[in-house]
Amino acid sequence: MTTDLLRDASEKFIKSFGHAHTHAAYAPGRVEVLGNHTDYNEGYVLSAAIDFGTYFLAAPNDTGTCRLVAGNTMEMASFVTGRPLPSPKHTWANYVIGVFAGLHPHGTPATGFDGVLLGNVPLGAGLSSSAALEISAGLALASLYNLHPSRLELARIGQHAEHEYAGVKCGLLDQISSLFGEPDHLVMTDFRTLSVEPVALGDDAAFLMCRTHAKHALVDGEYNARRQHCEEAARFFAGVLPHPVSALRDVSWLEWEKHHASMDPIEAKRAAHPIGENERVLRGREMLARGDLLAFGKLMYASHESSRTYFENSCHELDAVVAAAQKIPQILGARLSGGGFGGSAVALVHPRDAEVATHALQRAYRKAVGESCDIRAIRASAGARVVTLSPVSP
Numbered sequence: 395m396t397t398d399l400l401r402d403a404s405e406k407f408i409k410s411f412g413h414a415h416t417h418a419a420y421a422p423g424r425v426e427v428l429g430n431h432t433d434y435n436e437g438y439v440l441s442a443a444i445d446f447g448t449y450f451l452a453a454p455n456d457t458g459t460c461r462l463v464a465g466n467t468m469e470m471a472s473f474v475t476g477r478p479l480p481s482p483k484h485t486w487a488n489y490v491i492g493v494f495a496g497l498h499p500h501g502t503p504a505t506g507f508d509g510v511l512l513g514n515v516p517l518g519a520g521l522s523s524s525a526a527l528e529i530s531a532g533l534a535l536a537s538l539y540n541l542h543p544s545r546l547e548l549a550r551i552g553q554h555a556e557h558e559y560a561g562v563k564c565g566l567l568d569q570i571s572s573l574f575g576e577p578d579h580l581v582m583t584d585f586r587t588l589s590v591e592p593v594a595l596g597d598d599a600a601f602l603m604c605r606t607h608a609k610h611a612l613v614d615g616e617y618n619a620r621r622q623h624c625e626e627a628a629r630f631f632a633g634v635l636p637h638p639v640s641a642l643r644d645v646s647w648l649e650w651e652k653h654h655a656s657m658d659p660i661e662a663k664r665a666a667h668p669i670g671e672n673e674r675v676l677r678g679r680e681m682l683a684r685g686d687l688l689a690f691g692k693l694m695y696a697s698h699e700s701s702r703t704y705f706e707n708s709c710h711e712l713d714a715v716v717a718a719a720q721k722i723p724q725i726l727g728a729r730l731s732g733g734g735f736g737g738s739a740v741a742l743v744h745p746r747d748a749e750v751a752t753h754a755l756q757r758a759y760r761k762a763v764g765e766s767c768d769i770r771a772i773r774a775s776a777g778a779r780v781v782t783l784s785p786v787s788p
């Protein structure tokens with residue numbers, strides 16, 4: 395399937411520019427399995443790279459302009475080398491412009507490139523199509539310009555593109571998951587030390603992604619506001635706890651319980667979520683090591699409940715998926731995945747139950763919401779890579 399995508403991208407490249415690409419890379423989207431809004435609080439997340447991703451194909455051109463084609467619409471955007479600014483018109487191109495600028499912190503090279511991006515990560519579904527684009531573009535352009543950023547530097551370049559070119563003050567979860575994924579493993583990341591460890595899933599765990607069609611307005615503003623509240627809450631705890639607090643990672647649930655009544659009520663609610671999530675991720679890793687998927691699934695449900703009540707980043711449709719999942723015996727756990735406010739929920743099932751669970755969930759969701767949701771099985775997959783497959787000849 396991804397080979398077809400590469401062939402398609404390669405043909406679109408020739409059609410757009412009249413010559414073949416010389417460099418290519420692939421990067422997957424991601425699913426966040428446990429640990430919501432913990433990354434920018436320097437906490438923990440269990441996530442996975444998924445088997446949907448984006449190809450970025452490129453070739454140098456000898457002009458001072460970079461040309462980009464979105465392979466799904468064949469829309470073209472261009473920007474000049476030097477110090478490129480975000481495009482107000484082609485917002486999809488901003489992730490690549492930001493990566494191009496981030497790869498060359500002291501001014502971009504005089505010669506531009508031609509590029510085509512083509513992926514199969516559903517857009518707006520909370521599966522990080524933007525990180526897949528940033529990382530595939532980062533890897534392909536680094537090889538084109540003969541640069542050698544480390545994987546973590548590449549993750550930061552993608553994050554910088556989100557912050558400065560797309561206006562979302564995200565953490566590093568999406569980029570790290572896309573880069574460090576391994577087949578049949580979750581990625582356990584400590585966002586303070588940025589250490590990454592694969593956690594085996596075993597043969598009994600499979601994931602279903604349930605995409606609602608809810609896309610709420612002001613999502614980015616809501617995300618940034620949550621981040622700000624968490625940072626303010628961390629400052630509060632730094633003032634009252636006897637030990638150093640530089641992020642909510644340093645605050646335990648017991649400490650939250652002791653002090654929350656004297657906090658600003660909104661900040662107290664927001665802080666409860668990442669603090670609880672950090673403890674759930676650590677417990678979740680132990681449950682996986684023991685092969686206790688039932689207990690792991692319960693943590694997923696608890697995570698969703700915390701999103702719903704404390705962080706208020708769920709919505710009617712995501713709540714409907716999780717409420718329906720709770721009544722289906724084959725589903726072991728479910729929760730919203732990613733930023734929230736719409737997008738997708740992830741459900742844990744035994745692989746043999748995936749089909750039955752999908753039908754049951756679809757039926758229950760339609761009954762509750764009055765429309766259908768897209769459910770697909772996803773596999774924890776390998777992370778981003780440079781692609782050396784020879785291009786289609788013109």
Ligand code: GLA
Pocket residue numbers: 426429430431432433434564565566567568732733734
């Ligand atoms: C989005 C962000 C990530 C992370 C998640 C929530 O996916 O891009 O950095 O904060 O939301 O966990």
